[in-house]
Amino acid sequence: MNFYKKYQSIRKEKGLTIDDISNHTKIDGKYFILIEKGKFAEISPVYLKLFFKAYVNFLNLDEKECLNDLNDFMNSPSTNFDISNKKKNNIYENKNSTQALNFLNSQNLFNRNIFLGVALILLISLFPLFLSSENSESSDYESQLRLSSQSLSQNYQLRFNEISSIEDLKLPVKIRIISKDENYISHIKFSNLLEENSEYFITQSKINKKDNTLLFSWDEADSLLFLIANPSQLEFSMFSDDYFNDLSDSILNDFPVKVLLEKNPFSITISKYIPNR
16 A cells, blocks of 8 residues: 555544644645645645645654655656656657667777767757756746745735834845745845846755855845745844844744835834635
């Protein structure tokens, strides 16, 4: 029995329903149905572990053991959902090209120099295909991580706004965000009725390379707005030579958060969201 199949049996043995878990966690029950069916690829990678942890914790299962099972399942060759058709085609093309070269070489039609020349030409011609495939995969994965204002309004509802003043603050200050999990963060700078937008993707490879730190400067802008898709494992701090403010605990949430920094007077608005019922 697959590990996720056991969850349904355990849930039923405990006399629990999907609605019971959904009502307790405030997460749409459709995600728990997908978990019990092992359809993890149909859940956005940004939220998969969040929903999975909420599910196994409600069933009082060993979270660490369950996460290990999930990671083993997602990393197995048979469940590698991220391979695109283009990459598969490129592999087949490369295999066919190799077979053709082996045949020609076995027939002594090429000497060593000609063989190396043809091999070089083939590598050069195939390189754009591999590059295109990698770019396509990267673009597809970023689209899965991205959280737009439209998708936020469609899939989530505002839980509450927390507004607080900032004392003893003088610009410029730095804002440092460190994401310890995969994430999508958008940043909007408002200045003189103009908007400057930028977005950032924190992937597992960046976390492994310790490229998961973002640094922003707040100086002349009237306000800064941050949309953070996954603030569950995030450090958010503001600092200068004579000022430091750690907002990490205030921003902590299992679902998206907006952080608005404004001046005249200085204030912070933290908006936390939960999934639509």
